Amino acid sequence: MYDVIVIGAGVSGCAVARWLSRYELNVCVLEKCEDVCEGTSKANSAIVHAGFDADEGSLMAKLNVRGNEMMDDLAKDLDIPFKRNGSMVVCIHKDELDGLKVLYERGVKNGVKGLKLLSKEEVLELEPNLSENVEGALLAPTGGIICPFELTIAMAENANENGVEFRFNTRVEDIKKGEDGLWHLRTNNGEYKAKYVVNAAGVYADKIHNMVSADKMHIIERRGDYCLLDKEVGGHVSHTIFPQPTKYGKGVLVTPTVHGNLLVGPTAIDIENKEGTATTAEGIDALTAKASENVRNLPMRNVITSFAGLRAHLEQHEFVIGEVKDAPCFIDVAGIESPGLSASPAIGEMVSEMLKEKMSLKEKENWISTRKGITRTEGLSIEEMNALIKENPAYGTIVCRCESITEGEILDAIHRPLGARSLDGVKRRTRAGMGRCQAGFCSPRTMDILSRELGLSYEEITKSGGKSNIVIERTKGEV
Amino acid sequence: MKTYDIVIVGGGPAGLAAAVAAKEAGNDSILILERDHELGGILNQCIHNGFGLHTFKEELTGPEYAYRFIKQVLDLGIEYKLNTMVMDISAEKIVTAMNREDGMFQIPAKAVILAMGCRERSRGALNIPGYRPAGIFSAGTAQRLVNIEGYMPGREVVILGSGDIGLIMARRMTLEGAKVKVVAELMPYSGGLKRNIVQCLDDYGIPLKLSHTVVDIEGKEHVKAVTIAEVGPDRKPIPGTEERYTCDTLLLSCGLIPENELSRAAGVKMSTVTSGPIVNESLETNIPGVFACGNVLHVHDLVDYVSEEAKRAGQNAVKYINDGCKLPAAEDKVIEVTATEGARYTVPSTINVDRMDDLLTVRFRVGDVYKNSFVSVYFDDERIMHNQKRILAPGEMEQIVLRKSQLQEHEGLKKITVKIEKE
Numbered sequence: 001m002y003d004v005i006v007i008g009a010g011v012s013g014c015a016v017a018r019w020l021s022r023y024e025l026n027v028c029v030l031e032k033c034e035d036v037c038e039g040t041s042k043a044n045s046a047i048v049h050a051g052f053d054a055d056e057g058s059l060m061a062k063l064n065v066r067g068n069e070m071m072d073d074l075a076k077d078l079d080i081p082f083k084r085n086g087s088m089v090v091c092i093h094k095d096e097l098d099g100l101k102v103l104y105e106r107g108v109k110n111g112v113k114g115l116k117l118l119s120k121e122e123v124l125e126l127e128p129n130l131s132e133n134v135e136g137a138l139l140a141p142t143g144g145i146i147c148p149f150e151l152t153i154a155m156a157e158n159a160n161e162n163g164v165e166f167r168f169n170t171r172v173e174d175i176k177k178g179e180d181g182l183w184h185l186r187t188n189n190g191e192y193k194a195k196y197v198v199n200a201a202g203v204y205a206d207k208i209h210n211m212v213s214a215d216k217m218h219i220i221e222r223r224g225d226y227c228l229l230d231k232e233v234g235g236h237v238s239h240t241i242f243p244q245p246t247k248y249g250k251g252v253l254v255t256p257t258v259h260g261n262l263l264v265g266p267t268a269i270d271i272e273n274k275e276g277t278a279t280t281a282e283g284i285d286a287l288t289a290k291a292s293e294n295v296r297n298l299p300m301r302n303v304i305t306s307f308a309g310l311r312a313h314l315e316q317h318e319f320v321i322g323e324v325k326d327a328p329c330f331i332d333v334a335g336i337e338s339p340g341l342s343a344s345p346a347i348g349e350m351v352s353e354m355l356k357e358k359m360s361l362k363e364k365e366n367w368i369s370t371r372k373g374i375t376r377t378e379g380l381s382i383e384e385m386n387a388l389i390k391e392n393p394a395y396g397t398i399v400c401r402c403e404s405i406t407e408g409e410i411l412d413a414i415h416r417p418l419g420a421r422s423l424d425g426v427k428r429r430t431r432a433g434m435g436r437c438q439a440g441f442c443s444p445r446t447m448d449i450l451s452r453e454l455g456l457s458y459e460e461i462t463k464s465g466g467k468s469n470i471v472i473e474r475t476k477g478e479v
Numbered sequence: 480m481k482t483y484d485i486v487i488v489g490g491g492p493a494g495l496a497a498a499v500a501a502k503e504a505g506n507d508s509i510l511i512l513e514r515d516h517e518l519g520g521i522l523n524q525c526i527h528n529g530f531g532l533h534t535f536k537e538e539l540t541g542p543e544y545a546y547r548f549i550k551q552v553l554d555l556g557i558e559y560k561l562n563t564m565v566m567d568i569s570a571e572k573i574v575t576a577m578n579r580e581d582g583m584f585q586i587p588a589k590a591v592i593l594a595m596g597c598r599e600r601s602r603g604a605l606n607i608p609g610y611r612p613a614g615i616f617s618a619g620t621a622q623r624l625v626n627i628e629g630y631m632p633g634r635e636v637v638i639l640g641s642g643d644i645g646l647i648m649a650r651r652m653t654l655e656g657a658k659v660k661v662v663a664e665l666m667p668y669s670g671g672l673k674r675n676i677v678q679c680l681d682d683y684g685i686p687l688k689l690s691h692t693v694v695d696i697e698g699k700e701h702v703k704a705v706t707i708a709e710v711g712p713d714r715k716p717i718p719g720t721e722e723r724y725t726c727d728t729l730l731l732s733c734g735l736i737p738e739n740e741l742s743r744a745a746g747v748k749m750s751t752v753t754s755g756p757i758v759n760e761s762l763e764t765n766i767p768g769v770f771a772c773g774n775v776l777h778v779h780d781l782v783d784y785v786s787e788e789a790k791r792a793g794q795n796a797v798k799y800i801n802d803g804c805k806l807p808a809a810e811d812k813v814i815e816v817t818a819t820e821g822a823r824y825t826v827p828s829t830i831n832v833d834r835m836d837d838l839l840t841v842r843f844r845v846g847d848v849y850k851n852s853f854v855s856v857y858f859d860d861e862r863i864m865h866n867q868k869r870i871l872a873p874g875e876m877e878q879i880v881l882r883k884s885q886l887q888e889h890e891g892l893k894k895i896t897v898k899i900e901k902e
Contacts, residue, residue, distance in 0.1 A: 305603025438601035471630035
């Protein structure tokens with residue numbers, strides 16, 4: 001029996017888990033996939049939004065601005081990269097310049113600091129690769145870029161270190177209130193019981209909500225296609241470049257990533273398929289065309305991968321965070337689409353405050369607020385590298401050539417709390433396989449390491465759990 | 480750390496041949512840096528035969544071919560380091576490398592030979608729509624899994640791209656009991672060698688569909704099916720031509736990209752056509768004393784030509800050092816070599832007559848299939864070579880040989896042009 005069960009180990013679930021881990025509580029996170037950060041959290045724009053976009057007075061606006069404010073300290077505490085590169089909303093039609101003013105005023109009301117309207121000349125001086133048609137822009141210096149994998153993984157690791165349990169490959173199939181007054185969660189891995197349930201199930205949040213409530217929820221899966229470009233062209237723009245927003249969202253952006261790639265996306269296509277993360281040729285063509293309206297000479301021949309993510313969109317376009325009316329002790333964290341990543345720390349804080357009050361929680365005396373990330377070799381001096389290699393020779397072996405990731409980093413990723421068990425698990429923790437060859441060279445080597453360290457046979461190694469095995473059997477004859 | 484005259488980056492066929500040639504040209508201070516755990520490079524996973532027909536007049540497997548050179552390296556006592564990754568090459572030719580035993584170290588070299596080879600174009604770079612499940616491999620990765628690790632990626636296979644590794648893997652997977660259902664090629668011609676199409680597809684009844692591409696990949700966790708469609712002259716899929724193949728594996732053989740990240744960082748100038756360095760007659764880049772050979776320079780069809788080219792790079796590196804590491808001659812002595820009208824590029828791009836050997840091989844590729852056409856060479860506006868060819872194809876590398884005396888006779892020659900002509 002747990003005090004709190006969190007359903008879903010995406011960025012919201014992990015944030016809730018991390019903030020709940022401050023208190024004297026038994027918390028368990030149930031995740032249907034084999035790792036954290038497997039849904040919406042792994043395929044998005046990787047942006048920490050400034051907060052001028054959401055409607056004034058909305059929960060979205062409040063949590064976006066609060067999450068943005070919290071990000072510097074959180075990144076420091078959890079040892080993850082975060083950069084305030086600044087966001088720009090670009091206007092390319094003179095008659096739409098008023099739209100920038102509306103955003104500016106909304107941003108000011110939302111509490112966004114440092115907003116500034118820029119003239120054409122000022123914009124082009126800051127971003128020479130923008131379209132010559134640009135008429136002006138809204139600059140938000142507090143906009144930032146972050147790695148969504150590292151943010152989610154770091155919060156999960158920190159929660160785990162503070163005693164939160166994680167159950168992977170565990171899908172919630174039904175939820176009932178038992179006669180004992182507890183929530184009974186039927187899963188493919190047996191039954192779990194808890195006093196409180198937090199539904200942070202992303203695009204499945206409606207399905208989970210509807211298990212306990214007569215007031216039905218409907219999440220629309222809004223697919224976004226993205227292209228990721230080589231680091232060679234990562235400096236094409238330095239700010240995050242947005243078009244002016246439409247009713248489908250913030251539009252196709254062009255942004256550097258915190259690791260130095262260039263990211264272009266997303267499209268916005270409503271699909272009604274919770275697993276529909278297939279990209280389409282039309283989607284990729286559309287985003288290239290859209291992004292090219294604002295950014296000149298977009299180097300699309302340097303694309304190293306394309307992917308699609310699903311936004312968990314609710315018709316009212318608002319976060320739904322709170323106790324479900326007809327299901328006491330059941331907390332929804334639903335409709336977490338953009339700016340969900342930016343808001344995640346504030347979501348964690350809000351839910352933990354809510355439960356603190358309801359459950360009269362006591363803070364732990366020995367809560368560990370910080371987490372040490374994987375020791376990165378990138379950018380170390382020769383002396384620092386040699387000190388590291390002397391201590392552990394595995395840091396002298398490069399496994400991923402494109403991103404210069406050493407065996408030492410991969411071993412760390414496997415053996416740390418909630419460590420990697422698959423190629424994608426290693427990739428999202430270390431970046432091995434995330435470079436321009438897209439794991440062509442390093443996947444057999446990473447498989448060797450996973451096999452050796454986890455005692456798995458080659459056939460058991462997966463790309464990302466489940467049935468995603470890389471090889472199926474031995475070749476003919478003796479090897 | 481010891482210093483060396485010549486540091487060779489890469490111990491594959493190019494690096495090995497360059498090392499042997501440099502040693503035989505009289506230099507005793509050579510170091511090969513190899514990132515894998517053995518010498519030989521990609522040849523180690525190419526267990527099929529057909530290597531060495533030009534060099535050794537016999538048909539060898541990849542590892543056998545590699546061993547001919549490895550043995551020479553060992554016999555000549557040339558130094559090498561395995562499991563060693565070169566992290567940086569500076570414009571001053573200081574090579575920074577790293578391994579478990581030595582840690583990170585720097586070697587100042589008089590000459591550097593770039594021999595890093597190439598990588599395969601990935602699914603991501605091809606923008607193939609659909610899901611991103613397990614079961615999608617570049618052909619070379621699958622070749623490594625099958626031939627080195629000894630594991631099969633799947634049983635039912637679709638291959639996109641008809642590059643040579645894809646063709647070889649079609650046969651290899653078939654011999655291991657898999658069913659290769661189709662090879663789809665975006666272009667109206669194959670990117671591979673004719674002999675591989677005959678021996679790897681035709682002999683096994685594997686259909687090759689030219690002007691076709693993959694338009695969808697199904698399967699969230701693992702590949703379940705792949706849909707291909709015909710493409711029009713604009714290379715866009717034609718609606719209504721879709722064919723769906725159930726399969727568990729998709730192999731990609733859609734082109735090779737020279738691995739020049741180190742070269743670029745060093746300041747080496749690149750060709751936008753080959754994605755390799757721009758070199759002169761000595762296979763020297765714009766940085767004096769930095770040479771390039773093999774697939775890092777331009778993607779070859781046969782390893783024999785890699786060895787031949789690398790030998791010249793090795794010899795020229797020694798010549799450069801013996802001449803006192805001088806800068807190349809002034810621009811006015813340099814003849815430009817260009818490709819037009821059907822020829823895509825030439826290696827080299829410039830010739831300094833004073834520095835060239837008596838015979839100089841200029842290699843190039845064509846951009847389309849040409850039947851009963853002529854390879855023509857112009858010295859400025861004068862056509863001086865006009866060789867009829869029954870067939871010219873993008874998958875095969877072409878060459879012409881220039882004589883030094885020929886160039887010397889044309890005083891004031893500024894430009895040599897290679898083109899393909901109908902008559």
